[in-house]
Amino acid sequence: MKCLQVKEKETDQWENFYSNVEGFTYEPGFEYVLEVKTEKIENPPMDGSSIKYTLIKQVSKTKK
Numbered sequence: 001m002k003c004l005q006v007k008e009k010e011t012d013q014w015e016n017f018y019s020n021v022e023g024f025t026y027e028p029g030f031e032y033v034l035e036v037k038t039e040k041i042e043n044p045p046m047d048g049s050s051i052k053y054t055l056i057k058q059v060s061k062t063k064k
């Protein structure tokens with residue numbers, strides 16, 4: 001299973017992120033800084049996240 005690596009603050013460690021960010025399409029070879037809205041999902045599926053992630057703004061996109 002493919003996933004993204006994320007961190008909330010510059011000083012945090014990278015963590016695997018298996019959810020989807022609605023409105024965002026990852027392009028390999030780039031590192032992104034995103035502003036994302038989180039919403040709690042009422043009655044989430046048993047095998048799914050209890051949080052919905054939605055892209056508010058792509059702050060930056062850097063070639064790596």
